[in-house]
Each structure stands twice: as structure tokens, then as C-alpha cells.
Amino acid sequence: MKLKRAAGVLAVALAATALPIVVASPASADQGDCQLYLFDRGYNVGPKVESACRSGANYSNVGRWVNCYWGLTGIGVRTEDAAGACNAA
Known part of the structure; x- marks a missing residue:
């Protein structure tokens, strides 16, 4: 009986842990996605890339995509x- 109860408690704990991951919004991109996109394509991700990606993820900035794009192309990232990367942000 104790084994069944322990298994039940474990199952509930795992479900409670996994639930936020399962219901997370798929459109929750951010500057990390932008940086990972570039890293996967062989770029070094340093402060300039981080800054450009951050501007692309800044939802209060209407021209965020353009700022991200020009920031990245200005440091030599291919168009x-x-x-x-800016779409990912």
C-alpha cells in the first residue's frame, strides 16, 4: 500500500513540474532565441550581438525588428x- 501511495505522490509531483512547460506559449521568443540562431550558424555571440538581439526583443520598441537587423548587419552578420535572428527575437 505504501508503494502505491509513493508512486501516486511521485506522479503528481512530476505532473505539477511538467505542467508549466507543457502549457507555455510557443510564441515566447526572446533575445536568447536570436542569439542561439546566430550561434547555430557559426557566429560568435558577444556584447554587440547581445545588444542587437536585446533591441529586437524589446516589445516596447515599435521599430525593434529594424533596430535588431541594422545592429546585426552593422557588425558583419549576413543579411x-x-x-x-531578428525574427526569432
Whole structure:
């Protein structure tokens, strides 16, 4: 009986832990997604990339995508990679 109860408690604990991950919004991109996009394409992710990606994830900034794009292309990121990274942000 104790084994069944322990298994039940464990199952409830696992469900409670996994629930926030399962119900998380799929459109919750951020500057980390932008940086990972560039890292996966072979770019070094340093302070300039972080700054450009941060501006792309700044939801209070209407021109955020443009700021991200120009920030990345201004430091030598290829245009197609910059566009993809800013879309990820």
C-alpha cells in the first residue's frame, strides 16, 4: 500500500513540474532565441550581438525588428542570418 501511495505522490509531483512547460506559449521568443540562431550558424555571440538581439526583443520598441537587423548587419552578420535572428527575437 505504501508503494502505491509513493508512486501516486511521485506522479503528481512530476505532473505539477511538467505542467508549466507543457502549457507555455510557443510564441515566447526572446533575445536568447536570436542569439542561439546566430550561434547555430557559426557566429560568435558577444556584447554587440547581445545588444542587437536585446533591441529586437524589446516589445516596447515599435521599430525593434529594424533596430535588431541594422545592429546585426552593422557588425558583419549576413543579411539573411540577421533577418532570421531578428525574427526569432
